[in-house]
């Protein structure tokens with residue numbers, strides 16, 4: 001079928017542009033070859049990635065298509081869906097295909113538009129530098145959906161980076177910076193009113209590593225990094241130096257994938273792994289750029305992935 005083939009062919013034929021953490025039979029196989037109950041291996045990628053793409057309607061209607069989507073989301077960290085109606089409500093429909101979405105202070109879903117008295121930089125026409133969403137929450141949303149309802153006439157392109165790949169590069173090239181960013185806790189803050197009023201504070205490492213020392217989550221949004229840096233004096237300069245070093249790696253042109261969303265396109269990505277940004281755009285009040293967004297968590301996504309795998313392949 002068009003969609004699965006397209007997803008699996010990206011994964012099979014794009015091996016030259018992605019680097020698997022543990023190359024082996026799984027990384028060379030088709031999606032259907034992934035041994036159960038192992039999690040799909042993660043592929044690290046760079047600017048040469050061709051983003052796996054699927055058909056929105058097929059993902060809603062066909063279990064094999066939905067399974068291929070979620071496997072690629074887990075493995076590559078980003079999947080593009082095409083052919084959604086260019087009207088609000090599609091991110092909620094897609095979230096129901098999995099289970100339910102994650103409510104935050106920005107609402108069940110949120111409208112990314114150039115708004116008067118914006119309570120978030122995303123709600124302006126300005127550039128958004130590479131970030132993960134919501135590090136001001138100690139448990140940041142795992143998955144993000146963005147659906148394009150209207151695109152700007154000029155500007156507004158999207159940019160994504162594999163934050164795990166960039167962190168691995170940092171660890172290799174500047175181990176001191178990696179160790180600083182994975183051990184020092186910095187403050188994030190977000191205050192305002194949207195779904196209701198909020199005043200969030202969190203302390204996070206920019207790079208979270210798991211018990212084995214592997215990169216597990218990126219927490220970085222300079223727009224919500226607190227102006228108070230609650231660190232002992234001797235750690236202030238090492239922290240800024242380390243952050244500069246990671247930001248320089250993530251912004252290397254060879255790490256950045258750029259794409260332009262058109263009405264009806266919907267991008268789904270791993271918000272614990274990818275950094276994303278937006279180029280500034282020319283705001284046209286008569287035809288506002290408009291994206292609708294929603295969050296989910298990985299537990300719900302992986303739950304649906306397991307159920308679909310059992311349905312499609314008859315195993316757990």
Ligand SMILES: O=C(O)CCC(=O)C(=O)O
Nearest residue numbers: 112122128133158278291
């Ligand atoms: O406007 C965009 O393309 C992205 C918006 C964004 O990153 C956000 O709302 O967090």
Ligand SMILES: [Fe+2]
Nearest residue numbers: 122132133276
């Ligand atoms: Fe964002």
